[in-house]
Amino acid sequence: xxxxxxxxxxxxxxxxxxxxxxxxxxxxxxxxxxxxxxxxxxxxxxxxxxxxxxxxxxxxxxxxxxxxxxxxxxxxxxxxxxxxxxxxxxxxxxxxxxxxxxxxxxxxxxxxxxxxxxxxxxxxxxxxxxxxxxxxxxxxxxxxxxxxxxxxxxxxxxxxxxxxxxxxxxxxxxxxxxxxxxxxxxxxxxxxxxxx
Amino acid sequence: xxxxxxxxxxxxxxxxxxxxxxxxxxxxxxxxxxxxxxxxxxxxxxxxxxxxxxxxxxxxxxxxxxxxxxxxxxxxxxxxxxxxxxxxxxxxxxxxxxxxxxxxxxxxxxxxxxxxxxxxxxxxxxxxxxxxxxxxxxxxxxxxxxxxxxxxxxxxxxxxxxxxxxxxxxxxxxxxxxxxxxxxxxxxxxxxxxxxxxxxxxxxxxxxxxxxxxxxxxxxxxxxxxxxxxxxxxxxxxxxxxxxxxxxxxxxxxxxxxxxxxxxxxxxxxxxxxxxxxxxxxxxxxxxxxxxxxxxxxxxxxxxxxxxxxxxxxxxxxxxxxxxxxxxxxxxxxxxxxxxxxxxxxxxxxxxxxxxxxxxxxxxxxxxxxxxxxxxxxxxxxxxxxxxxxxxxxxxxxxxxxxxxxxxxxxxxxxxxxxxxxxxxxxxxxxxxxxxxxxxxxxxxxxxxxxxxxxxxxxxxxxxxxx
Numbered sequence: 001x002x003x004x005x006x007x008x009x010x011x012x013x014x015x016x017x018x019x020x021x022x023x024x025x026x027x028x029x030x031x032x033x034x035x036x037x038x039x040x041x042x043x044x045x046x047x048x049x050x051x052x053x054x055x056x057x058x059x060x061x062x063x064x065x066x067x068x069x070x071x072x073x074x075x076x077x078x079x080x081x082x083x084x085x086x087x088x089x090x091x092x093x094x095x096x097x098x099x100x101x102x103x104x105x106x107x108x109x110x111x112x113x114x115x116x117x118x119x120x121x122x123x124x125x126x127x128x129x130x131x132x133x134x135x136x137x138x139x140x141x142x143x144x145x146x147x148x149x150x151x152x153x154x155x156x157x158x159x160x161x162x163x164x165x166x167x168x169x170x171x172x173x174x175x176x177x178x179x180x181x182x183x184x185x186x187x188x189x190x191x192x193x194x195x196x
Numbered sequence: 197x198x199x200x201x202x203x204x205x206x207x208x209x210x211x212x213x214x215x216x217x218x219x220x221x222x223x224x225x226x227x228x229x230x231x232x233x234x235x236x237x238x239x240x241x242x243x244x245x246x247x248x249x250x251x252x253x254x255x256x257x258x259x260x261x262x263x264x265x266x267x268x269x270x271x272x273x274x275x276x277x278x279x280x281x282x283x284x285x286x287x288x289x290x291x292x293x294x295x296x297x298x299x300x301x302x303x304x305x306x307x308x309x310x311x312x313x314x315x316x317x318x319x320x321x322x323x324x325x326x327x328x329x330x331x332x333x334x335x336x337x338x339x340x341x342x343x344x345x346x347x348x349x350x351x352x353x354x355x356x357x358x359x360x361x362x363x364x365x366x367x368x369x370x371x372x373x374x375x376x377x378x379x380x381x382x383x384x385x386x387x388x389x390x391x392x393x394x395x396x397x398x399x400x401x402x403x404x405x406x407x408x409x410x411x412x413x414x415x416x417x418x419x420x421x422x423x424x425x426x427x428x429x430x431x432x433x434x435x436x437x438x439x440x441x442x443x444x445x446x447x448x449x450x451x452x453x454x455x456x457x458x459x460x461x462x463x464x465x466x467x468x469x470x471x472x473x474x475x476x477x478x479x480x481x482x483x484x485x486x487x488x489x490x491x492x493x494x495x496x497x498x499x500x501x502x503x504x505x506x507x508x509x510x511x512x513x514x515x516x517x518x519x520x521x522x523x524x525x526x527x528x529x530x531x532x533x534x535x536x537x538x539x540x541x542x543x544x545x546x547x548x549x550x551x552x553x554x555x556x557x558x559x560x561x562x563x564x565x566x567x568x569x570x571x572x573x574x575x576x577x578x579x580x581x582x583x584x585x586x587x588x589x590x591x592x593x594x595x596x597x598x599x600x601x602x603x604x605x606x607x608x609x610x611x612x613x614x615x616x617x618x619x620x621x622x623x624x625x626x627x628x629x630x631x632x633x634x635x636x637x638x639x640x641x642x643x644x645x646x647x648x649x650x651x652x653x654x655x656x657x658x659x660x661x662x663x
Contacts, residue, residue: 017514018389018489022628027607031260031274033234033281045630050616074510076390079423079489080628081607082325083232084341105359105393105425106325110341123510163357165217175343177243180351183220186212187353194208195457196224196318 001115003173007097007143009069012059013133017074021086021107024078030085038085039092064137069096072129078107087114097143099150099160101126112166113175119143119150119160145170198464200361201430202396205336205461209319211353218355224318226252226348227304228291230278231259231609232323236345237285249352250290254313255282257296258303259324260609263572263599266296275610289349302575302601305329305417305543309409310577312442316431316458321348326543326625328419332412333439334431334461336396339420360470362395362424363463366403368478373659375553376411377545377623377642379403379475381483381493384422387473389491392424395471398463399429403477409438410549417544418625421490430462482658484530485627485640487518492627493640494530496657502526521629522637523617530655533639536618538569538650539632540596542606545623545643546574548581554647555587557661563595564653570597570612572604596650608633621649 029041046058054061071090077100078086087110090098096116101123103111111118121129132152133139142151145167150158162170169175199207212220228236233255240247247253260275268276279296286293294300294307301307305326308314316334321327323345330337344354364387366379384391397419404412412429419427436455439445446454481495492515494500500519503512503526519525524533540546540554551571563569571591573579579601582588588598605612606624608631614620616635623646627638639655648658 015513016517017510020489020626020628022607022626022631026630026634027259027609030231030609031278033278034238035235045634050634074513076393076423079389080325080420080626082323082327082339082341084235084323084343087341102390102393104390104423106339106341106420110343113341113343163218165355176347176355177350179217180220180347180353180355183212183351183353186220187222187351190209190211190222194222194224195454196315 001173001175004096004115004117004170005145007069007117008140009096010067010138011070011072011133011141012065012068013130014059014071014073015130018076018079019073020080021078021083022080024086025083025089030083035088037092038089039094042089042093069094070141070143071095071098072126072133073098073100075101075123077103079104082106084110084114087111087116091116099126099129112170115170115173117143117145117170121150121158121160125158197468198466200463200467200469201334201398201428201461202336202361205317205319206358208317218357220353221319221356223321223348223352223354224252225254225313225320227308227320227322227327228253228255228345229259229304229324230257230282232342233285233345234278234281235342236349237289239343239346240349245350247289247291247349252352253291253349254294254308255286255291256294256301256304256307257282259603259607261296261602262610263602263604263612266600299576302578303543303546303603306546306574306578309333309413310442310575312439312445315439315454316435317461321354325420326417328424328426329413329417329543331416331419331426331428332409333435334428334458336426336428338425359396359425360394362392362397363469363472364397364399365401365472365474366399366477367401367474368403368476370403370477370480373482373644373662374480375642375644376407376414378480378483379477380415380418381485381490381640382475382480383473384418384491385483385493386475387422389421389489390423392419392422395424397422397424397427398469399427404429405432408549409434410547413547414544418490421625431458482642482645484645484655486522486524486530487515488521488627488629490625490627490640492518496530496645496655498530500524500526500528500530531657533655534619535567535621535649535654537614537620538567538646539572539605539620539622539624540570540643540646541572541574541604542624543574544625546572546578548578550623550643551578551582551587554643555590557644557647557658558594558596558651559590561594561651563650566653567650569595569650570599570605572599573601575601605632607631621646621655
């Protein structure tokens with residue numbers, strides 16, 4: 001997992017609530033047995049017509065959004081299926097951070113395990129960001145994980161919450177597995193006393 | 197102060213808790229399937245790891261497999277590859293596999309309970325969000341991502357933050373024609389699709405206590421649609437009776453010891469919950485969803501909300517985008533909405549009890565000419581039992597297709613897809629855009645409501661047919 005400390009990038013405004021993981025990557029793209037190439041299926045039904053032509057009115061197809069690394073969207077982002085493919089699709093496409101008023105629980109966990117930084121902000125702040133980026137898509141936003149801030153070009157700063165353990169994992173680019181393995185003794189002790 | 201059911205199960209599974217870190221939670225049972233496991237085995241291979249407790253993981257095939265043919269040679273190559281990959285992984289890592297070629301196979305959340313793997317007080321996880329189903333037994337059960345599947349395989353543990361508790365009380369007697377599906381759709385309509393985020397639900401009250409295990413599983417299954425990763429129901433005699441004698445259930449003295457422990461798995465009288473919600477079961481009606489998240493539902497006698505009925509701009513925007521996709525209008529009544537396809541099945545409503553109720557309704561009737569209808573049993577055992585009872589004939593004679601066990605049109609990973617623009621009366625759990633096929637429009641409802649829609653070719657109030 002790539003460490004992430006600070007990100008200075010342009011953003012894509014996706015003005016939609018309850019963006020579920022079936023929208024992020026439809027089930028028909030889950031047939032792979034590896035993680036590679038998932039970005040091709042990202043927001044597929046919103047990005048392409050049934051003939052496979054890009055839909056010009058979908059924001060990701062706007063050339064001005066090319067190269068943006070931050071996604072801004074509405075509340076309850078990542079609801080539904082537990083498919084980690086949704087996170088792989090976002091990161092494979094090139095996103096490194098998602099800013100919304102709130103994330104679904106399983107998606108939140110999956111994201112942080114793949115180095116995708118999630119910054120929950122109050123809904124007013126998110127709406128303001130959406131307005132700003134829609135008005136000027138070249139707006140550059142700075143997300144600083146160490147300081148837990150999202151900073152706009154005019155210096156305006158918004159604080160976001162992340163628990164200290166997850167923050168450390170992201171900053172150092174480490175996942176849970178090594179930590180879990182270090183608890184082998186405690187696990188064996190639990191197994192000796194558990195009724196199951 | 198007493199403890200809630202959730203707190204009892206949680207506390208009994210915390211292996212370690214470092215300051216500032218999430219809890220290390222021990223996982224008693226791990227279920228896997230062909231779609232979300234291959235990359236997890238890949239992660240183990242990359243690091244040269246074995247499965248730590250392979251006997252605690254159980255695999256089956258459900259998501260991508262076709263439901264028309266068991267002959268893998270006839271399948272699309274990607275589904276066949278996933279199934280072959282799962283076989284190889286189970287062989288290499290020593291994991292029990294309920295294969296499509298054996299007698300035990302089906303949707304993972306139907307098969308686990310059938311086999312007696314699911315027991316009260318356990319922690320149960322699976323790379324599937326509907327793992328919440330198993331909470332019906334008083335287990336703490338939730339969906340996980342593929343990285344976490346690898347963590348469980350390698351260590352039998354997960355790092356988890358302790359969720360908050362949320363009591364959902366349903367008292368009163370459910371009316372005629374009102375089912376468990378209607379109860380959970382009503383709960384989500386009231387509390388919202390994200391209302392349970394960060395919480396574990398505990399369903400309580402006389403209406404829940406009276407329910408069969410099948411109905412309790414329907415309720416807990418859709419906890420995730422209300423935002424909660426898990427939903428639980430305290431085990432009781434109904435639970436014990438269901439489990440007794442199943443292949444993995446405790447036997448003899450072990451059974452007695454287990455039941456004595458399971459009886460302690462109730463929220464204490466003095467326990468407090470972080471949030472509570474109460475519904476009067478007697479006031480509930482059959483429910484139908486009109487939108488593109490499971491919280492967008494109304495009683496069948498009701499109408500689609502007007503924008504002014506909603507609290508804020510985000511909800512209104514959500515309504516407009518849902519109705520644009522669904523081709524429906526604000527204020528439109530649900531009754532009379534034409535239906536093109538009827539899907540009876542899924543981990544929500546693919547159990548024998550669901551099929552019995554639906555069959556009773558369609559017996560001697562015909563599926564409307566304009567409707568394609570299919571019944572997909574939740575497991576091979578459900579299918580065999582239904583065939584023993586003659587339900588397959590009732591469905592076939594009425595014009596339903598009778599299929600093999602699997603997830604099928606619930607998520608449209610196999611060839612069972614609804615066409616663009618088609619209206620699907622579905623007993624499944626998600627009405628997301630394109631969930632049942634690109635452009636398909638899902639209306640979630642109970643098995644008897646779906647059966648009634650099949651016969652009439654439109655949404656009707658099933659109570660009018662039952663009278």
